Amino acid sequence: MNSIKLLLVSVFGPFGVRDDYAEGNGMQMELLNNQITRQQGVHSPRQSYWSFPLYLLAENVSVPATVLDFPTWEEFTRELEKGYTHVGITFIVPNVLKARRMAEHIRSKHPEIKIILGGFGTMVPALETVVPHDGVCDGEGVEWLRRYFGEDPSAPIVHPAIIGPAYEYIYGAKTPTKGSILLTGVGCNNACEFCATSFKFGKEYVPFMSTGAQVFDACLKSEKELGSRGFTIIDENFLKKPQRARELLTQLEAQEKAYVFDIFSSAEVITDVGIDFLVRLGIHMIWIGVESRANTHAKLRDIDIGKLIAQLQENGISVITSGILFLDHHDQATIREDIEWIIGLGSDMTQFMNYTPFPCTALYARLAGEGRLKDIHYRFHHGAGELNWNHPYIVDPKEQANLLKEAFRRKYEVSGPGILNMAITAIRGYAKAEANRTRREAESLVWNPESLRYEKSDHAADDAFMRQRIRRLQKIALNLRPILLPALLFAPNKASRMKAWNAMRLYGKVLGSAGPGVILKGLFLVFTGFMEQVKLWFRRASGYEDIVLQPPSRRVEYRIPRLG
Numbered sequence: 001m002n003s004i005k006l007l008l009v010s011v012f013g014p015f016g017v018r019d020d021y022a023e024g025n026g027m028q029m030e031l032l033n034n035q036i037t038r039q040q041g042v043h044s045p046r047q048s049y050w051s052f053p054l055y056l057l058a059e060n061v062s063v064p065a066t067v068l069d070f071p072t073w074e075e076f077t078r079e080l081e082k083g084y085t086h087v088g089i090t091f092i093v094p095n096v097l098k099a100r101r102m103a104e105h106i107r108s109k110h111p112e113i114k115i116i117l118g119g120f121g122t123m124v125p126a127l128e129t130v131v132p133h134d135g136v137c138d139g140e141g142v143e144w145l146r147r148y149f150g151e152d153p154s155a156p157i158v159h160p161a162i163i164g165p166a167y168e169y170i171y172g173a174k175t176p177t178k179g180s181i182l183l184t185g186v187g188c189n190n191a192c193e194f195c196a197t198s199f200k201f202g203k204e205y206v207p208f209m210s211t212g213a214q215v216f217d218a219c220l221k222s223e224k225e226l227g228s229r230g231f232t233i234i235d236e237n238f239l240k241k242p243q244r245a246r247e248l249l250t251q252l253e254a255q256e257k258a259y260v261f262d263i264f265s266s267a268e269v270i271t272d273v274g275i276d277f278l279v280r281l282g283i284h285m286i287w288i289g290v291e292s293r294a295n296t297h298a299k300l301r302d303i304d305i306g307k308l309i310a311q312l313q314e315n316g317i318s319v320i321t322s323g324i325l326f327l328d329h330h331d332q333a334t335i336r337e338d339i340e341w342i343i344g345l346g347s348d349m350t351q352f353m354n355y356t357p358f359p360c361t362a363l364y365a366r367l368a369g370e371g372r373l374k375d376i377h378y379r380f381h382h383g384a385g386e387l388n389w390n391h392p393y394i395v396d397p398k399e400q401a402n403l404l405k406e407a408f409r410r411k412y413e414v415s416g417p418g419i420l421n422m423a424i425t426a427i428r429g430y431a432k433a434e435a436n437r438t439r440r441e442a443e444s445l446v447w448n449p450e451s452l453r454y455e456k457s458d459h460a461a462d463d464a465f466m467r468q469r470i471r472r473l474q475k476i477a478l479n480l481r482p483i484l485l486p487a488l489l490f491a492p493n494k495a496s497r498m499k500a501w502n503a504m505r506l507y508g509k510v511l512g513s514a515g516p517g518v519i520l521k522g523l524f525l526v527f528t529g530f531m532e533q534v535k536l537w538f539r540r541a542s543g544y545e546d547i548v549l550q551p552p553s554r555r556v557e558y559r560i561p562r563l564g
């Protein structure tokens with residue numbers, strides 16, 4: 001096995017540009033602008049995420065490996081000239097034609113190279129007839145790849161230090177990307193009918209880190225290597241293992257590290273652990289699937305979701321809700337009622353997504369059984385355009401695409417820019433945390449890690465960890481303060497302008513008047529935001545919805561022997 005040389009690669013760019021291989025709208029390589037703050041124009045933060053599984057896989061096999069992330073076609077084909085024995089391609093269903101072009105090129109120009117496929121794209125039925133390959137990993141990849149190369153599949157998993165976004169712009173201004181990614185596990189055992197991530201991993205949760213100490217060590221590694229103190233945890237339901245989260249808090253307190261975390265969570269788990277715990281742990285943003293008012297999924301039963309969201313925000317935790325459009329019961333009226341209901345929950349931001357049956361989910365099987373799957377190519381299965389199944393009431397593909405766009409527009413008009421909402425949540429959370437801490441100290445309430453509550457104690461002491469955490473909350477609010485000026489000046493309507501104005505007053509009340517630094521930064525963002533706005537006007541005048549940005553490509557070598 002000594003001569004093995006592995007290339008791990010994502011599909012080639014450009015992304016979000018309609019061509020022979022993939023779609024444009026809905027396929028941009030950006031989370032916010034593509035799926036969350038769509039339609040928010042200059043207010044939409046722009047950031048693109050690296051292809052995380054590649055780094056995790058490369059770090060956890062012993063063979064020499066190279067990661068090539070977001071290559072252009074030319075970069076990919078040039079890289080193949082460097083003498084690889086194996087190429088592993090990660091792809092998702094709507095990128096299947098890109099994977100096919102890459103695999104066919106390898107077969108014709110480098111027939112000696114073995115092709116391995118992995119990622120959500122492997123759900124494509126009869127994959128062998130679509131993308132030529134020699135090996136396919138249908139589920140968890142670290143164990144699979146280790147077995148493939150004859151290594152110990154149960155060796156401990158080494159977590160890579162992965163910087164989060166490949167780039168980040170706010171109001172057109174480039175900002176440093178310091179946040180890191182934590183991959184704590186894949187899959188989920190809730191098995192909601194439509195959920196690709198649950199079915200892909202056999203309706204099971206597969207942890208990469210079982211203890212809080214492991215999560216903490218991964219944070220520490222990222223802080224040392226990348227300077228990160230904020231982490232996005234890619235895990236469908238991080239809190240579903242409450243013991244791991246409790247241990248993480250114990251570590252943070254013991255090591256005096258006030259890291260902050262963005263997580264995905266189902267509502268029932270949030271109510272189980274309680275908001276005081278989340279604030280103490282440093283949860284900065286939570287993504288909650290609310291799906292629809294007529295929700296039948298177990299995860300939302302008996303929970304007043306609007307109240308829960310408001311409580312989280314009051315305590316400085318920004319909330320992204322995700323809603324599903326085109327459920328079976330939706331007609332032209334009820335779909336709009338649902339959109340209004342989701343917007344009415346008042347989250348900072350919302351992701352709207354079409355109900356999309358991906359092969360291997362229970363939804364796909366049901367609709368196939370009912371003869372309702374449409375024969376449209378997988379490249380269109382991205383959840384942001386025409387439905388890939390026959391909806392009982394809303395059948396016009398144009399109307400389907402427009403309803404989704406309209407939902408984002410409504411969210412923007414009603415709630416204002418997401419970034420403004422985050423700034424408001426941040427300052428409210430800071431003020432409340434500080435007031436709560438002062439009150440608790442006066443009332444001799446101390447944190448009980450067993451009950452996850454603050455309780456009366458005879459030996460009340462200064463809560464040094466919470467003081468440190470509150471300084472961090474203050475810093476987050478301070479960092480966001482300069483966006484208030486462009487949020488005010490570019491506001492889409494009167495309600496948004498008032499919201500931005502009131503936010504400025506709140507910041508003034510809590511932190512004092514804005515100093516020259518904040519004003520200068522705000523003016524700079526107004527300038528860069530205006531330049532961005534002009535570009536957007538031109539772009540829209542040419543018939544496009546938005547400016548599409550491309551992530552840079554990146555090449556990282558692992559264990560490649562060096563000469564000399």
Ligand code: B12
Pocket residue numbers: 010015016026027028029030031035048049050051052053054056057087088089090091092093094095116117118119120121123137139140141142144145183186195196197234235236353358381382383384
């Ligand atoms: C981060 C992310 C993104 C990033 C992109 C990152 C990138 N560089 O591609 C952003 C936000 C830009 C994005 C965009 C989109 N995404 Co996305 N995204 C995710 C997310 C949240 C996490 C993926 C991840 O890194 N997971 C962690 C890693 C460790 O897990 P993993 O990818 O499954 O990898 C494991 C195995 O699959 C396997 N494996 C993976 N690759 C390989 C390769 C080899 C060789 C081997 C052996 C094994 C292997 O090993 C890994 C370890 O076990 C997932 C949802 C989720 N929770 O997984 C959706 C998800 C992958 N996205 C999805 C979709 C549909 C999209 C979009 C079309 C928008 C949309 N409608 O959601 C766009 C498309 C953009 C484009 N042009 O490609 C779907 C894919 C569905 C499908 N069946 O194909 C998912 C599953 C969300 C969902 N539930 O619907 N996305």
Ligand code: SF4
Pocket residue numbers: 187188189190191192195196197198236237266289299
């Ligand atoms: S709770 Fe979320 S991640 Fe789990 S199965 Fe349901 S939709 Fe998927």
